[in-house]
Amino acid sequence: MMSSDCYERGAGLTQKVLNCAAVSGVNLGDLLLAELIPWIAKREVTLCDLSGALVEPPRDSAKGGVAMTRVDSRLRRMLPRFIKVRMKRYIARRRYSALALQYDEIWIGGGNLLFDVGCDNLALALIAAGAFHKRGKIVKLLSVGVGPFSCNPISALKELQNVAQRVTVRDQDGLKVLNGNGVSASILIDPAWFLGDFLLELHGFRVAPTRETGRFGVNVMRPAALGAVGEYRLWLEEVASNIHAIARLTAKTPVLLLSAFNGDPDVTAEIQGLLSRSNVVAEIKVLPRLSATYEEWLAFFRLDFVVSHRMHVAISALAVGVPCLVFPWQPKIKGVLETVYGDRSNTFLLESERFEANEVLLGLHEQKRFGVELAERLRFAKDFGRAGYENF
Incomplete structure (x- = not known):
């Protein structure tokens, strides 16, 4: 993946940054955002999926593809949905607890991560943020999409407000939703807008x-x-x-x-x-x-x-x-x-x-x-x- 010079703070200490995003490979648009972010920010960032699985660079860059640890697909197909969801979140908690010991800062973004219709993106984002906050690490949300929600998100969003040092969204509607639920945020345009600069x-x-x-x-x-x-x-x-x-x-x-x-x-x-x-x-x-x-x-x-x-x-x-x-x-x-x-x-x-x-x-x-x-x-x-x- 793309990286640039490391960002340094304090007495020459390099901050290790983990970027958590929807990079399972199901949606290549989300994967493109996650790969562009380090290049735009000029930071060295390690990429992981919302599940907490680290992303390995593709062996053949021409073919692309994301290699990551997964729960056995046959097992997941056989289990009832509520058990699969609980298993996924349990595994994510264990992974993020370990990652919070290795990294100083977590970025959660880009892509539509603060929503829960037909997925558990919001729950996984909260698990990631909570694990790093518990260890006293820096938590930031980067150009995230907000909504739609299957139920009232106020408690989840209040939890984000308590653990995140900075929250940025990619559009005015997302900003209104967060501000309306007591979350301080600002707008930062979607990473994909910088694709032309990267290709140049x-x-x-x-x-x-x-x-x-x-x-x-x-x-x-x-x-x-x-x-x-x-x-x-x-x-x-x-x-x-x-x-x-x-x-x-x-x-x-x-x-x-x-x-x-x-x-x-x-x-x-x-x-x-x-x-x-x-x-x-x-x-x-x-x-x-x-x-x-x-x-x-x-x-x-x-x-x-x-x-x-x-x-x-x-x-x-x-x-x-x-x-x-x-x-x-x-x-x-x-x-x-x-x-x-x-x-x-x-x-x-x-x-x-x-x-x-x-x-x-x-x-x-x-x-x-x-x-x-x-x-x-x-x-x-x-x-x-x-x-x-x-x-x-």
């Missing part, structure tokens, strides 16, 4: 004012997660038909982008199959790891534009200068865009999750129209945010 330094990629490579990216989530209504097969057919229409109207070839693996691969493969029936050949590309090769990142960097459901596919595109439209299936998407683009954030938002061709083309036209202003707003947000990371 590592590979020499420079944002081009125009792109004409003849390829555009499409990222599709399963409709149930988007809140889409209607019969599944009909939804797939309409999305594929709209992608085909965009391809025809722009004379460009779609590339299907995959960044998460909890249902997205199946939907993506079905879209690919439907496009092939219309004689549209669309290859599937996985969002690169930060450690990916020059060629892998170049293929992403050179897309003419992107339409997306996943937020971090969208941010990654915008961060490297690729025009992008995203469907705001959760409030966090609009909030994270507003933190950078303010009242121009609607320029990037789709009203339909089905990628209707007229809406996509109009949105791309608007982004081109305001291109200079949008680039300046991103530059200003990064200049301000960079200082926040370097002094975190």
